[in-house]
Amino acid sequence: MxxxxxxxxxxxxxxxxxxxxxxxxxxxxxxxxxxxxxxxxxxxxxxxxxxxxxxxxxxxxxxxxxxxxxxxxxxxxxxxxxxxxxxxxxxxxxxxxxxxxxxxxxxxxxxxxxxxxxxxxxxxxxxxxxxxxxxxxxxxxxxxxxxxxxxxxxxQRSLEEDGIESLDLSRSATGGNVLQAYVRVQRGCDKFCTFCVVPWTRGPERSRPPAHILKEVHRLADAGTREITLLGQTVNSYTYDEAGRLVTFAELLARVHEVPGIERIRFVTSYPGDFTDDIFEAMRDLPKVCEYLHLPAQSGSDAVLQRMRRQYTVSQYFDLLDRARAIVPGIALAGDVIVGFSGETEAEHEATLQLIERAAYKNLYIFKYSPRPGTAADRRLPDDVPDEVKRRRHAEVTHLQERISFKHHQQWLGRETEVLVEGPSKAAAKARRTEGSPDPALAWRPRDQLTGRTRTDESVVFRGPDTLIGQLARVKVTASSALTLQGELIEANGPRT
Ligand code: SF4
Structure with missing residues (x-):
């Protein structure tokens, strides 16, 4: 052949x-x-x-x-x-x-x-x-x-979606991880933040037809997928003209929610400038939509946000976080910041530290600015923050977030929660791989340890049988660190918290 x-x-x-x-x-x-x-x-x-x-x-x-x-x-x-x-x-x-x-x-x-x-x-x-x-x-x-x-x-990149759209639709099941799957709802981005190459590499923003998205979700659910993460560069700005009627992202969430077999729905990445309350209401009212929101701020300084051409101010960003917390009980927030962007002063960096402190993120993705060829920042703004300063600011942000994440995890101690059991923990997987090894350093590793994920995207490690993998289970949190939680199994298939 x-x-x-x-x-x-x-x-x-x-x-x-x-x-x-x-x-x-x-x-x-x-x-x-x-x-x-x-x-x-x-x-x-x-x-x-x-x-x-x-x-x-x-x-x-x-x-x-x-x-x-x-x-x-x-x-x-x-x-x-x-x-x-x-x-x-x-x-x-x-x-x-x-x-x-x-x-x-x-x-x-x-x-x-x-x-x-x-x-x-x-x-x-x-x-x-x-x-x-x-x-x-x-x-x-x-x-x-x-x-x-x-x-x-x-x-060559083409604006015709037929071929690439059919590639998405050709999918019958996930490859390695059947339990959790990504589904694209949108391609490209129109925001043109000055530091970002995405609008150049992935083209203009185009939302996929809801019918295509649902077809894919149904197929994944039939193949055993339990958790769907809807993907878009600015996923909350999803909008599709369906025979003269606009389908919003909140409505798309409601439609995906109807698919039998899907237990959890997540979405990334959100853009603060376009976030509307109907999405928070969907997060509150649709039981399958998890209370987790990744909302990149990028900086705590209005002047830096302006140089980045982000279309919101720090006060609008905080207003959004306040609304999220008021409308969606127990919501966990994650963020992104860039340190050392063009012209960033010590005072502007300090403003970012203050934003992080006040936002109290569950976790934070921290990046050191590097100019990307072809972007507006590369063409018009000098990369004038010395590398050692960027590194120091990166370390300061990291230490601050570690402290916040640790405190956040401590609040979980003693709580019972629902997890989706993903598989053996890293330690158990290693123990299984090294089964029979004479190395005494490996002997203590528990082979029956599992990892589960909470609705708010915390990882919990606990002991339990492999038959729980792919199921919802209830665990009680017994210990915490900045990165993970440890717990004990209460029951399988527990009700939602
Ligand atoms: S940072 Fe996000 S919103 Fe801005 S241009 Fe890049 S993909 Fe679009």
Missing amino acids: RYGVGFQMSDRRIYLETMGCQMNVLDSELVRGQLRALGFVSVDDASDADLVVLNTCSVRQHAEDKVYSRLGEIGRLKQQRPGMVVGVIGCMAERDHEGLSGRSMPVDFLCGPGNLHEIPTLIEQVYASRGSNVPNASSRPTALSQDRSRSVPAA
Whole structure:
């Protein structure tokens, strides 16, 4: 059996590595499903693969540096196995076409996030360009690495949604994790925050038809998925014109809530500027919608927010947090901040520390600013905060949040709560892997320890049988740290808190 001009069954081992956000995790799953349908089999090691695909992230310089370093390692593998095909997909493939197509790069094809449905065609083009040679049959360098004057086949981003939409719809079940699944409700972003590459790499904001989203959720529920996370860059700004009537995000939540088999619904990432109270009301009134909200602030200074072109002020942000807490009892909030953005003074940094203290986040994602080529900040604003200052500010924010998270977790002590049991804890998984090891340091590890997640996204570790995996259970919290909670099992399938 052959696919197109190049592939044979013996050539179909794929290694796919994912970097970056939840969108990329979902994209990788869809790409894997697409290639699985063509007979590809996943392997865990790039050195065993015929096709190596890196799904990349452009959101920070550090993420891109990591990709170049990985490509260096993969290039060395490819020298030993010249038949190997290497693809770079995702945001970096869209943003850094020139760098990745360079003469020294081992890359055979590039594909941006808006064209992932074209991957089979791109792979076919790579093999077609090698004439009748099949990859493993030749020890010659690839045609492209011999002749860099030819351009690497790259899918151009298109605003037509048909192909990429059908890729989302082609999904029949999740890959590794059946219990929890991401479902995209929106592509791209129109906000153009000055530091961000997403509007360039993922294109303009487009909401998917509710019927498509529901079809996907039904299929996942039938396959055993219990928890759905709806994904969008600014998920709360979802809106779809359905025969002249606008479907809002709150209404979409209500429709997903009706799908039998789904026990929990989450959504990320929200944009503070577009948040309306009907979403809080949906969180309060729909029992399956979890009381957890990720609401990036980015800075505690109005001047910095303005330079970032965030479309809200600090006081509007706090007003939103106050409304969230007033309308949704027990809601847990998570945030993002960027330290060391262009021109950030000590006073502006101090304002961010104050915001974090007052917001009392459950957890916080902290980033050191790095200019992204092509963004407005890169073109117009100097990267003038020295790196050692950024590092110091990053450490200050981290220490503050650790203290807040620890305090937040302490409030859980003695409480009973519902968890969705995800699987063995990390310690139990390691104990099972090292079963029979003579190392006494491993002997204490409990093999029957499980991890469950609360509705507010806390991780709780407790002892229980594997039969609980995939079920809701009730646990009592007995100990806490800044990162996790420990508990004991009260009962399986407990009622909701
Ligand atoms: S809202 Fe801003 S930070 Fe978020 S994806 Fe859009 S441009 Fe980027």
